Amino acid sequence: MTIPALELNDGNSIPQLGYGVFKVPADETERAVSEALEIGYRHIDTAAIYGNEEGVGAAIAASGIARDELFITTKLWNDRHHDDEPNAAIAESLEKLGLDAVDLYLVHWPTPAKDDYVHAFAKLVELREAGLTRSIGVSNFLVPHLERVVAETGVTPAVNQIELHPAYQQRDIVDWATAHGIRIESWGPLGQGKYDLFGTPAIADAAAAHDVTPAQAVLRWHLQKGFIVFPKSVRAERLRENLDVFGFELTGAEIAAIDALDPLDGSGRVGSHPNDVN
Ligand code: NAD
DSSP states (O other): OOOOEEEOTTSOEEESBOEEOTTOOHHHHHHHHHHHHHHTOOEEEOOGGGTOHHHHHHHHHHHOOOGGGOEEEEEEOGGGOSTTHHHHHHHHHHHHHTOSOEEEEEEOOOOTTTOOHHHHHHHHHHHHHTTSEEEEEEESOOHHHHHHHHHHHSOOOSEEEEEOBTTBOOHHHHHHHHHTTOEEEEESTTGGGTSOOTTSHHHHHHHHHHTOOHHHHHHHHHHHHTOEEOOOOSOHHHHHHHHOOSSOOOOHHHHHHHHTTOOSSSTTOOSOOGGGOO
């Protein structure tokens, strides 16, 4: 199983599909990540706030997989943007992960009321220069946040990780990011199970036409749109199902029907609005 890789704007490459461990309980993480690695996943998305970096690290250490075959992302939490806190935060994350460097380090939320996300991103630039992370990016950034970061640091993030699924496509951010060479990572790619994507005709019909599950059709839509995804599950059969999405291709008409599902009124959002997280 070869998972396609996408090139980032800094020349590094990222496996387009991975495994996200939000809400995987700390005491289940080593087992779940070990299973994912055994099945063939090589890209793991965690965060300091998930409280499970140690479990991710234990699974990596036990796997015997060469470090350069893995792509590990973690994130800087909201209360650590200021002063030299990002330096301390990444050191703690690396210690828990048992790694010398991560592949991607993200500012988790802009927390605009605190107005220190530009400083936080500037610190990430230093962390990359110090070799503690290979690539740097942001998460949950709206267009005005992206504009400020690029204008004030002179550095373009490699990715913006945002809530994105067929019912909530954030086209303004996707268009801006694409025009500036920023890759989009879709979090909640399956709508976190809170939005009934799987019963929606455009998705159910595409799934039936290709003899795949609705979840696989949705993941295929993300991949063909050029987005990076890391669906979460703690069940081995779903981990397998979510990885088994490279043997079929949605047609242009099927993609267009799924594109048409977002009324662009924000009603499909399942997570918090970035301006409200501070
Ligand atoms: P998701 O859309 O991947 O949904 C996960 C849920 O979908 C699981 O609980 C599971 O019940 C269900 N599911 C998974 N595979 C399925 C399948 N094949 N069939 C049916 N149901 C299935 O949502 P998520 O976990 O929130 O997002 C994925 C990852 O994105 C997270 O694990 C995390 O790494 C990241 N994330 C980032 C942020 C952020 O603020 N940056 C926020 C949320 C999530």
